[in-house]
Amino acid sequence: MSKEKFNAVKGMNDILPDDAALWEHLEEVLRGWLKSYGYRNMRAPILEKTGLFARGIGEFTDVVEKEMFSFIDRLNGDDLTLRTEFTAGVVRAAIESNLTYNGPQRVYSMGPVFRHERPQKGRYRQFHQLSVESLGFGGADMDAELIVMLRDLWDELDLRDVRLELNTLGQPEERAAHRVALIAYFESHNELLDEDARRRLHANPLRILDTKNPAMQEMVNNAPRLTEFLGDESKSRFEQVQRLLKDVGIDFTINPRLVRGLDYYNHTVFEWICDGDTLGSQGTICGGGRYDGLFELLGGKPTPAVGFAIGLERLILLTQDTLKQNLDANCDVYVMHQGEVAARAAFGVAVSLRQMGLSVVLHCGGSEGAGSFKSQMKKADASNASFAVIIGEDEVNAGTVNIKSLRGEGGQVTLASTEAASYLMQKIAGV
Ligand code: ATP
Ligand code: MG
DSSP states (O other), rough: OOOOOOOOOTTOOOOHHHHHHHHHHHHHHHHHHHHTTOOEEEOOOOOOHHHHHHHHHTTTHHHHOOOOOOOEOTTTTTTEEEOSSSSSHHHHHHHTTTTTTOOOEEEEEEEEEEEEOOOTTBEEEEEEEEEEETOOOOSSSEEEEEEHHHHHHHHHHOOOEEEEEEEEEEOOOHHHHHHHHHHHHHHHGGGGOHHHHHHHHHHHHHGGOOOOOOGHHHHHHHHHOGGGGOOOHHHHHHHHHHHHHHHHHHOEEEOOOOSSTTTEEEEEEEEEEOOTTTTTOOEEEEEEEETTTTTHHHTTTTOEEEEEEEEHHHHHHHHHHHHHHHHSOOSSSSEEEOSHHHHHHHHHHHHHHHHHOOEEEOEEEEEEOOOHHHHHHHHHHHHTTTEEEEHHHHHHHHEEEEEEESSSTTTTTEEEEEGHHHHHHHHHHOO
């Protein structure tokens, strides 16, 4: 009787080898780029106490109200949540370990995050983020540098049609004054508010600006703007960021309704958006901003900070053609053989080639043996190797191997087996 098979959890994807090769390549590009700006990796656990996200991200946000994978630990009753983003955990860890005690830190984290959303193209329940955080930096120069850094990445990945939206959320007092005005405005349009908006009206009216409900757009567009409440310091800060961006030729539009999905932002917030068909309405590939209040909110000392997160699935969908062009071969050499004696010799040849630093796939047969050279050659081609080393009984007796080029001009040579390694090293590594 056949057993029922298991499927992956809804909204969570397997990344199979062909795609994983693109992921690894992208991750390599990202690591090189981060290093060139002085960022170091840090890794916090995937699970955190639910309260960390509730307080850090904000009770009345989509993420905390609807999207968390939370559960009670059966063994001790702890309320835990799979991380929905990196920043809250990174700041929790930074406070716990006094990470910024001796000065500011540039850090990044990369990996899966979890949100219980309706799955569609570019929107999943397990997805991956690269999250970059500049902890302890209070200046507008860092806000601008992060944006410049992202432009470099888009260039490196040959990503076109990406645009920048910018806004400022000011300081807490300015937001408080804006909030009072917003509540009064929304109350005067009570009949237009949907259920979500009514619930958030007093808890977090700013969130209402973020609504995706078409029936509310016009009313929301005419709501009082934060700009009217900004003091001189916030204004000049925002101008400074804009000036720095203009100096280096970065175009942007100011979107006063850009408030970002999480509560902890202040001053500069930004999003990079792709309008093309590839992502449809899931066009935001990167969101970020300043979160100067988060350390204190989570029980730490006042520490200014700014960062961003890139959605890697969306970035891959947009850049896969470029990534594919730059993929490395899976291996350098595929070793083929026929007959018992040759199989033994091939085993040794593979070991010695690997000792020279080459990546080598040895053809391994099934229970019926190695198969014909023809069928082995198909596997060699599929392996993407640059060369095949071919060994039959005649070669073993003569102390030789055949080396066939699988790329470029092709061709085959017969060499003494002792010379094979240096020949291949010369061809592949140029040494
Ligand atoms: P959206 O408005 O698309 O829901 P968000 O504001 O919730 O995005 P952030 O919390 O800023 O997203 O996360 C940073 C990035 O992570 C987003 O810009 C996006 O590229 C990606 N992202 C967010 N949610 C998902 C998801 N469910 N699946 C895939 N990628 C996602
Ligand atoms: Mg979201």
